[in-house]
Amino acid sequence: MRDKFQRFMQGRYGADELCRFLTALGLILIVVNLFVRSGILSYVVLAILIYCYYRMFSRNYSRRYAENQKFLSWRSRLRSGPSRWKADLEQRKVYHIYRCPSCRQKIRVPRGKGNIIVTCPKCRTEFRKKS
Numbered sequence: 001m002r003d004k005f006q007r008f009m010q011g012r013y014g015a016d017e018l019c020r021f022l023t024a025l026g027l028i029l030i031v032v033n034l035f036v037r038s039g040i041l042s043y044v045v046l047a048i049l050i051y052c053y054y055r056m057f058s059r060n061y062s063r064r065y066a067e068n069q070k071f072l073s074w075r076s077r078l079r080s081g082p083s084r085w086k087a088d089l090e091q092r093k094v095y096h097i098y099r100c101p102s103c104r105q106k107i108r109v110p111r112g113k114g115n116i117i118v119t120c121p122k123c124r125t126e127f128r129k130k131s
């Protein structure tokens, strides 16, 4: 049986972080649904689990890998969210944050230096700003 399963899973994508996250989410929703008993919610759980299994048995490895990478970057952004926001706020007391007019690169300029010419570190565009 185990052998059969291993042969079945050969060349298939299998479980990853996104899959584990979806399974956990599905389980949480099942528990929630024990109390709210919503028909829609049970369909949502079903859809999540089907999607999860579909990904696990998928042979389109690169596509699944890209989905997982997307999920991981989303998760790390979410985790670093509050602390990054706070750090940004701290920085704004000491620095002005400008965007380069030509390439949109964020540039940090110390405050209180009067009129200055900023050179973009990325594309070398120069622009005048009051700091």
Ligand SMILES: [Zn+2]
Binding pocket: 100, 101, 102, 103, 104, 105, 120, 121, 122, 123, 124, 125
């Ligand atoms: Zn630039």
